[in-house]
Amino acid sequence: MxxxxxxxxxxxxxxxxxxxxxxxxxxxxxxxxxxxxxxxxxxxxxxxxxxxxxxxxxxxxxxxxxxxxxxxxxxxxxxxxxxxxxxxxxxxxxxxxxxxxxxxxxxxxxxxxxxxxxxxCADKPARVVGVLSPRKAVVKKVEGGYLIEEGMWGFNSGVYHATWDMLGIPLVDEHGKVLDQGAALIPIEQVQILNDWNVIGISGSGSSSVSVTNVFVPESRIASVSQAIEGNYASTHLDGESLYRVACMPMLAIILAFPALGLGVAALETFLETLPRRGIQYSWYSKQADAPVTHLVVGQTSAKIDAARAILERHAEAIDASAASGVYMDYLERAKVRRDVGYAETLIWEAVDMLASASGGSLASATNPMTKIWQDARVASLHGIVNPSLNFETYGRLLCGNTAGTPFI
CATH class of the missing domain: 1.10.540.10 (Acyl-CoA dehydrogenase/oxidase, N-terminal domain)
Structure with missing residues (x-):
C-alpha cells in the first residue's frame, strides 16, 4: 500500500x-x-x-x-x-x-x-448532538424556562447515538416577541427521531430529522447563540481552560472540513493502491501507471489535498493560539476562517472528483471503494457553512466595506 x-x-x-x-x-x-x-x-x-x-x-x-x-x-x-x-x-x-x-x-x-x-456527570456517556436552525419551533416563555410546544429540526447528525440534543430555538418574551436566537439542551429521551435519513453519501451518519412536542427546558439549559458567537460564554466555571474560549463560528465551521480531508487522503491512497491492476482501455497503455496523464492527475490532486491540509492546519493552530492568548479572535479573522474552509472543501472535492474520473468506468460499480469516497465527498461539500460561493461573497463584502450579510461569523 x-x-x-x-x-x-x-x-x-x-x-x-x-x-x-x-x-x-x-x-x-x-x-x-x-x-x-x-x-x-x-x-x-x-x-x-x-x-x-x-x-x-x-x-x-x-x-x-x-x-x-x-x-x-x-x-x-x-x-x-x-x-x-x-x-x-x-x-x-x-x-x-x-x-x-x-x-x-x-x-x-x-x-x-x-x-x-x-x-x-450523568451515568450515561456525554454524547451531545444538535441543530442550530429549526425548520419549525413554537416556543413559549414560562416560569423557570421555556416550553417548546412543537418543533422540527433536520440533519441531526449522530442522533441515534446521542444522550443529549442541543436544538436551536427562538428566545421569546412573555408576549411571544422574539428577542434572540437560542439553543436548548434536551435529554434524548424527550426527542422523537423521525427516521428520514435516506441519502447517497455519508449515509452512516444517521442525520435524521427530529421533533419535539411540549417539552419544558429549564433556564439553566438555555443558551444565547448570539452571545456565544461573540464569545460571551456562560461557562465561567471553565475560566482559564483555553479550549472553552475558542471562537465559536470558526470552531463550528472548520470541523466540517475534517472528515472531507480524510476523504481526500483516502481517495489518493485508494487510487494508488489499485493503480498497478489497471490499464487504460482504447489506448496503448496496458499499465495506467505508465501514462503521463496519470502522472499529471496524481501530481495535481496530491497538491490540492496538501494545500487543503495546510490551510486547515494553519487555521486550527491560529484558533488554538487565539484562545490561549485570552483575546477573542478578530472579526475579520473569523470571516477568513469561513472563507478558507470553503476553499479547502473546494480543493478536496476537486481532487476526489479528478481521481474518481481517472478511475474510469469502474466508478459505475456500487462496490468500487472509490465510488463511495466520491459520493461521500460530494455530500460533505454541500453543507451550508462550507459553501464556497457564500463564504467568498461574505468575506468579499467585508473587504469592500459592507456588512457580512450573516450573523454567523
Missing part, C-alpha cells in the same frame, strides 16, 4: 500532536476495522454498535469534553488530526465523531456549570 504522508508540522503543532498522540494513534488503529464495516454502516444508516463501542473505548467521542469531567480536552489541531484519520476509514464515522465533539464543546462552552454537570 502507498501511504500519503502529512505535511511537515510547525514545532508548536508537532508538540501539540505529541502531547495528544494517544487519540491519534488510536484513531489510526481503527482504520482497518472501519473500512471493513463501511458497507454495514451505510446499510444501517448509522454507526454499528461495535464502532460506537470502539470510539467510546478510545475516548474519541469525548475529545472536547472538559478534562475535569473525564474528557480529553484536546486542541483543535489534534481534533483535526484525529477526525482526518477516521475519515481515511469511513467518512460517516468521521462525520459523527466531528459533529458529536463540536456539540459536546458547545454544551461545555455555551452553558453554565449546572447544565455541564447534568450533561457530563
Amino acid at each position: 502507498t501511504s500519503i504522508s502529512r505535511t511537515d508540522l510547525s514545532s508548536d503543532a508537532a508538540n501539540l500532536s505529541e502531547t495528544n498522540a494517544g487519540p491519534l494513534d488510536y484513531a489510526r488503529s481503527l482504520v482497518p476495522a472501519l473500512k471493513a464495516r463501511s458497507e454495514e454502516t451505510a446499510r444501517l444508516g448509522r454507526l454499528p454498535d461495535a464502532t460506537v463501542a470502539d470510539l467510546d473505548a478510545g475516548g474519541l467521542f469525548g475529545m472536547t469534553t472538559p478534562r475535569r469531567y473525564g474528557g480529553g480536552q484536546v486542541s483543535v489541531r489534534t481534533f483535526l488530526d484525529v477526525v482526518t484519520e477516521l475519515g481515511r476509514g469511513d467518512a460517516s464515522v468521521a462525520w459523527v465523531t466531528a459533529l458529536t465533539n463540536v456539540t459536546n464543546w458547545c454544551a461545555a462552552s455555551f452553558f453554565g456549570e449546572e447544565a455541564a454537570k447534568e450533561v457530563f
